[in-house]
Amino acid sequence: MSKIGRKPIGVPQGVTLSIKDGLLIVKGKKGELSLRIPQEISVEVLNGSVVVKRNGDSKKERAIHGLFRQLINNAIIGVTEGFEKKLDIIGTGYKAEVKGDELILYVGFSKPYSMKIPQGLKVSVEQLKTVEKNFRITVQGIDKQLVGQFAADIRRVRPPNVYVGKGIRYVDEVVIKKAGKKAATTTK
Template identity: 45%
Template sequence: MSRIGKKPVKVPAGVTASVDGQIVTAKGPKGELKFVVNDEVLVKLEDGEIAVEPRDQTKTARSKWGMSRTQIVNILDGVTKGFEKKLEINGVGYRAAMQGKNLQLALGFSHDVVYEAPQGITIAVPKPTEIVVSGIDKQAVGQAAAEIREYRGPEPYKGKGVKYAGERIVRKEGKKK
C-alpha cells in the first residue's frame, strides 16, 4: 500500500489545476505544465484537492500510484516556485561562461564545449566555477544538469571536473612510490 499515494494533493493558491481524463494540467505564475497519468491509476479533482488511487490492486498499478502523485506534486511546485540545480566546477583552467543563451565550458579539452540550453531551461553563471540550471519542469532541469555534468564528471584522484553542489566525491589514494 502506497503511503505517499494515499495523501491527496492540495492545489496551492494562485494555481489553476484541471483533470481531463488522464491529463492533469496546472497553470500558475511561472507557466503551465501537463502530466499524462498512467491508465492503471485513477485521478480525481475534488474540493481543491487532487486524489490519486489505483484502478485495481495489481502490482503494476500499485507501483505507479505513488509515482503519479509525486509527479502531480512536482508540476504544482514547478508552476509556483520552479526548480534549480547548482553545479560546481573544480580544476585548474576549468571555467564556464555564457555565450548568448548557450553555456561555454572550458574543461581541459582542445576546444571549448558549447551546451545549448533546452526549451524552458534557464542557465546562469554567477561565478566562472558555478553553474545554476533552473526551470519549471523538474525532470528537464535534472536532465540538463546531468548532461552538463557528463561532459567532464568528477574524477576520484584530484576531484577535478563538474559536480553537483553538495555532492561528495569519494577520493582514491594515489600510487605509492
C-alpha cells in the first residue's frame, strides 16, 4: 500500500465533503472544488476524516492511490487557505498590468503580450521599490494545479536569461548566471 495513500486526511472545521455521481465535492469558506473519483479508487468520509482505498493491486491502482489522496488534501487546503505563487519581472522597461480579465506583459517584444486570466484566479501586480524598479505578479486561487499552471505560463513568456539575468522568474528561484564570451576568453 502507498505510504501517502494509506494516511487518512483530517477534515478541518467549516469544510464539507460529499460524493455524488462519481464526484467528490469539497466546500469551504473560499469556494468549492470537485474531483472526479477514478474507478480504481474508493473514497470514504468517516468521523471527520477521509480515507482513500484502492479496489485492487494492479500497477495503475497503486500509482493512482497516493496521487488521488494528495489531490483531495490539496483541495481541502485550497478551500480553506488557498494557494499563491509570486513572480518577479526583472529588466529595464519590463512591466506588467492587469486590465479587466487580462494580464498584459511588456517584456521586450514589439507588442505587449496579453494573457487571459482563467476563471477562479485572482492576479495582482505591484511595483517594487528597488533600484531596478521591478514588478511582482501574484497569482492566487483555490485550485493548486490552476495556480501553478498559470504561473508557469507567465514565466514561459520570457524566462530568465542565463547571461544577463533579466526576464520573469519565481520569487524564490535562483538563476545561475553563465560567464559570457568576454569573460571566457580573458581567463586563458
